[in-house]
Amino acid sequence: MDGMDILYLLIPLSIVLVFLIGAGFWWSLKSGQFDDLDGPGYRILMDDDRVRAEDGQDASLPENPPK
Numbered sequence: 001m002d003g004m005d006i007l008y009l010l011i012p013l014s015i016v017l018v019f020l021i022g023a024g025f026w027w028s029l030k031s032g033q034f035d036d037l038d039g040p041g042y043r044i045l046m047d048d049d050r051v052r053a054e055d056g057q058d059a060s061l062p063e064n065p066p067k
Helices: 004-028 041-044
Strands: none
Touching: none
Protein backbone atom coordinates (compact mmCIF):
# COMPACT_ATOMS: atom_id res chain seq x y z
CA MET A 1 0.00 0.00 0.00
CA ASP A 2 1.40 3.34 -1.05
CA GLY A 3 1.48 6.38 1.26
CA MET A 4 -0.67 8.34 -1.21
CA ASP A 5 -3.51 5.79 -1.01
CA ILE A 6 -4.66 7.24 2.31
CA LEU A 7 -5.53 10.46 0.48
CA TYR A 8 -8.24 8.57 -1.42
CA LEU A 9 -9.94 8.10 1.95
CA LEU A 10 -9.11 11.35 3.71
CA ILE A 11 -10.09 13.83 0.97
CA PRO A 12 -13.66 12.52 0.47
CA LEU A 13 -14.03 12.13 4.24
CA SER A 14 -13.00 15.74 4.80
CA ILE A 15 -15.41 16.96 2.10
CA VAL A 16 -18.29 15.05 3.73
CA LEU A 17 -17.30 16.50 7.10
CA VAL A 18 -17.32 20.06 5.71
CA PHE A 19 -20.80 19.54 4.28
CA LEU A 20 -22.07 18.11 7.58
CA ILE A 21 -20.67 21.07 9.53
CA GLY A 22 -22.16 23.48 6.97
CA ALA A 23 -25.56 21.78 7.20
CA GLY A 24 -25.46 21.95 10.99
CA PHE A 25 -24.58 25.63 10.89
CA TRP A 26 -27.32 26.35 8.34
CA TRP A 27 -29.86 24.52 10.51
CA SER A 28 -28.80 26.49 13.59
CA LEU A 29 -29.26 29.79 11.72
CA LYS A 30 -32.69 28.82 10.45
CA SER A 31 -33.91 27.50 13.79
CA GLY A 32 -33.04 30.69 15.68
CA GLN A 33 -30.10 29.40 17.70
CA PHE A 34 -28.28 32.71 17.28
CA ASP A 35 -31.21 35.01 18.12
CA ASP A 36 -30.44 37.72 20.63
CA LEU A 37 -32.90 37.32 23.50
CA ASP A 38 -31.27 39.74 25.94
CA GLY A 39 -30.60 42.68 23.62
CA PRO A 40 -34.15 44.05 23.35
CA GLY A 41 -34.50 44.17 27.13
CA TYR A 42 -31.25 46.10 27.50
CA ARG A 43 -32.18 48.48 24.68
CA ILE A 44 -35.41 49.39 26.48
CA LEU A 45 -33.45 50.21 29.63
CA MET A 46 -30.82 52.24 27.79
CA ASP A 47 -33.31 54.10 25.56
CA ASP A 48 -33.06 57.89 25.69
CA ASP A 49 -36.64 59.15 26.03
CA ARG A 50 -35.76 62.85 25.96
CA VAL A 51 -37.00 64.71 22.92
CA ARG A 52 -34.55 66.77 20.90
CA ALA A 53 -35.53 70.15 19.50
CA GLU A 54 -34.91 70.86 15.83
CA ASP A 55 -31.85 73.02 16.59
CA GLY A 56 -30.18 70.11 18.34
CA GLN A 57 -30.78 71.42 21.86
CA ASP A 58 -32.31 69.15 24.47
CA ALA A 59 -35.98 70.17 24.71
CA SER A 60 -36.21 69.14 28.35
CA LEU A 61 -33.68 71.78 29.43
CA PRO A 62 -34.84 75.37 29.96
CA GLU A 63 -33.53 77.88 27.44
CA ASN A 64 -32.82 80.57 30.03
CA PRO A 65 -31.73 78.95 33.29
CA PRO A 66 -32.52 80.95 36.45
CA LYS A 67 -29.72 83.09 37.84
